[in-house]
Amino acid sequence: MSGNTISTTNAEWWRNSVIYQIYPRSFCDANGDGIGDLPGITQKLDYVKSIGVDAIWISPFFKSPMADFGYDVSDYRDVDPLFGNLEDFDRLIEAAHERGLKIIIDQILSHSSDQHPWFEESRSSRDNAKADWYVWADPKPDGSAPNNWMSNFGGSAWRWCTRRRQYYLTNFLKEQPDLNLHNPEVQEQLLADMKFWLDRGVDGFRLDAINHAFHNRSLQDNPARPLELDEKGLPPVNTYHYQWHIYDKSQPENLVFLQRVRELLDQYPETVTVGEVGDDNTHKIMADYTTENRLHMAYSFDLLSEDCSAEFLRETLRKNQRVINEGWPCWSISNHDVPRPMSRWNKGFDSEQAFARVPLFLLMQLSLRGSVCLYQGEELGLEEAEIAFEDLQDPYGINLWPEFKGRDGCRTPMPWVNHGEINAGFSKVKPWLPVPEEHHHKAVSVQEDDQNSMLNRFRTLLDWHRQWPGLAKAEQEVVDTGNDLLVFYRRTDTEEFFVALNLGKNDEALAVPAEFADAEDITPAMFGGAVADGQLTLPVAGARVLKRSV
Structure with missing residues (x-):
């Protein structure tokens, strides 16, 4: 790595x-x-x-x-x-x-504000110098929005402009028209x-x-995504979460x-x-x-x-x-x-x-x-x-x-x-x-x-x-403990770190890897926990960071 x-x-x-x-x-x-x-x-x-x-x-x-x-x-x-x-x-x-x-x-x-001079010029007509600085699209034949894209804040991502007789794209608020970076x-x-x-x-x-x-x-419709119901068995409050966002962002x-x-x-x-x-x-x-x-x-x-x-x-x-x-x-x-x-x-x-x-x-x-x-x-x-x-x-x-x-x-x-x-x-x-x-x-x-x-x-x-600049360049390996401990290694060519954090509501224990049996305990003093007889014991919110030279 x-x-x-x-x-x-x-x-x-x-x-x-x-x-x-x-x-x-x-x-x-x-x-x-x-x-x-x-x-x-x-x-x-x-x-x-x-x-x-x-x-x-x-x-x-x-x-x-x-x-x-x-x-x-x-x-x-x-x-x-x-x-x-x-x-x-x-x-x-x-x-x-x-x-x-x-x-x-x-x-x-x-995106910018709809009060930015760029947008004020862009929406004034279809043929001004900044007409293509924002994302504009014609309505469907029935007058509805160009596609099904949703705003991050809920509802359609398209807003109607009477002057241009077109919709403009707003991925956030209606006052935040999307800039056209294809230009x-x-x-x-x-x-x-x-x-x-x-x-x-x-x-x-x-x-x-x-x-x-x-x-x-292409302005293709985003596909629907399976809805994750909340604890009341209801679909999401925000319509943005009803879609896979394939076409409205993260483009090559x-x-x-x-x-x-x-x-x-x-x-x-x-x-x-x-x-x-x-x-x-x-x-x-x-x-x-x-x-x-x-x-x-x-x-x-x-x-x-x-x-x-x-x-x-x-x-x-x-x-x-x-x-x-x-x-x-x-x-x-x-x-x-x-x-x-x-x-x-x-x-x-x-x-x-x-x-x-x-x-x-x-x-x-x-x-x-x-x-x-x-x-x-x-x-x-x-x-x-x-x-x-x-x-x-x-x-x-x-x-x-x-x-x-x-x-x-x-x-x-x-x-x-x-x-x-x-x-x-x-x-x-x-x-x-x-x-x-x-x-x-x-x-x-x-x-x-x-x-x-x-x-x-x-x-x-x-x-x-x-105190531990070695962490800046160390590889990382996460260990599957199957419990409420988050455990991972950080490794460089000269030193290794073993990190264990108790994120659960009960005390947890874990066998210390054999190679860390004589490692230096560099854990900040505020965290509870102990290593004894090859066993690591951590109370709620406890942690241990062990370091050894390679």
């Missing part, structure tokens, strides 16, 4: 790196309007540095009508006034680099916009929904375009791309997208699911291992789109067990072959917030309420100080989303001086991670 040949030179700092995602609306409000901003991020860089991460991924801050909170871009080369201005961004870049932190920004290449002019423009930010000093891009960049020009043309993206990044030393990939065959797509000089790394939605059983994780890691080859995964168990793991992955566990399991999830990520994405607040052990309907902001949740409550529960503001400060120190005025009462006692100021806090456990684990 190619893991033995991986270089860890500075140019490849991203291998085995830890990336901290900041959702700027909810991080720190510096100007007192209830919404986080770029100066707020700059103010908190010392805190971010103290966690021990290598880079920051900042969710969109471009000019936008905010129909989808910045993922609907109306100007790819400017900062929305909500978040500051270009000078604020330049100061943020400079301050981050002074602290040795890289800055990765979100880039949305598959070379569109590709050139998007690459030029990326170059604009590279010239300002960014260290890379997180490419949003990157496998949606191209559609199949994207591979060629990603090589063009990489060629641009290669002109800027030490820059990086990480792609978000969501599909029915994510591991194969991750492999394709991170080889042949395309993206540096990619992450899928697999570990953003509800299931965190040892059986599910074993199968997920094996699928990835079978196809990834020299490609590179970036493991993420949380972000701004899914419920927080403290709640999502701890169902059925008491509060003490839940507290112990969250560092276990991080240890798993840090021990796997690949890089790691952490979402703001995960280091505090924040639970998913319950948001009242009248406080909802997310159009996804508003559209599908009450069966699906949207993404606001993981987007609530960061709690910086405890109850002595209004809104937990996020803002002096009412924030765009409420700060949950239960988050106040988990504020940064509460956890800073508690050596046993979740925050300081995270810091300890990231310090531990830096």
Whole structure:
């Protein structure tokens, strides 16, 4: 396996790196309007540095009508006034680099806002200069949509335009028309916009929904998929899950375009791309997208699911291992789109067990072959917030309420100080989303001086991670234990690691492999477990990492 040949030179700092995602609306409000901003991020860089991460991924801050909170871009080369201005961004870049932190920004290449000047021109007629910059199609003879494609947010992916008497494609909200990357002019423009930010000093891009960049020009219907019924025996709430998405995304043309993206990044030393990939065959797509000089790394939605059983994780890691080859995964168990793991992955566990399991999830990520994405607040052990309907902001949740409550529960503001400060120190005025009462006692100021806090456990684990650079280039082999233990090997030419994690609700035991009988136990002290007489015993949320020289 190619893991033995991986270089860890500075140019490849991203291998085995830890990336901290900041959702700027909810991080720190510096100007007192209830919404986080770029100066707020700059103010908190010392805190971010103290966690021990290598880079920051900042969710969109471009000019936008905010129909989808910045993922609907109306100007790819400017900062929305909500978040500051270009000078604020330049100061943020400079301050981050002074602290040795890289800055990765979100880039949305598959769609824009319907208020972008490109789309306003494109929809004005069928023969203007940008008429083919978006995906337009004639209706069927009966006036219905061109095909059966569904939006990620539910309902048809097609919207009617009276001026052109045509439909335009929207894989997300109706305010987010899909760009037509089959048009070379569109590709050139998007690459030029990326170059604009590279010239300002960014260290890379997180490419949003990157496998949606191209559609199949045949516009064939997607085939139906067998429906998975929920616990009530009902089909999915979201119509998007009624199809196999064969023709509306993950098209072969994207591979060629990603090589063009990489060629641009290669002109800027030490820059990086990480792609978000969501599909029915994510591991194969991750492999394709991170080889042949395309993206540096990619992450899928697999570990953003509800299931965190040892059986599910074993199968997920094996699928990835079978196809990834020299490609590179970036493991993420949380972000701004899914419920927080403290709640999502701890169902059925008491509060003490839940507290112990969250560092276990991080240890798993840090021990796997690949890089790691952490979402703001995960280091505090924040639970998913319950948001009242009248406080909802997310159009996804508003559209599908009450069966699906949207993404606001993981987007609530960061709690910086405890109850002595209004809104937990996020803002002096009412924030765009409420700060949950239960988050106040988990504020940064509460956890800073508690050596046993979740925050300081995270810091300890990231310090531990830096002590074992061999993990960056080690092969990986998952072991089928048949129980609730997740067990895998990491191997290089000179050392081997044996990792065992108890993800179940009961104590577990396992025979230690004979070759690890005299191995060094390098497990962080926070995890319970013992090795005695060739037997490994792990309590709930226990773990052991053994290391031996070859």
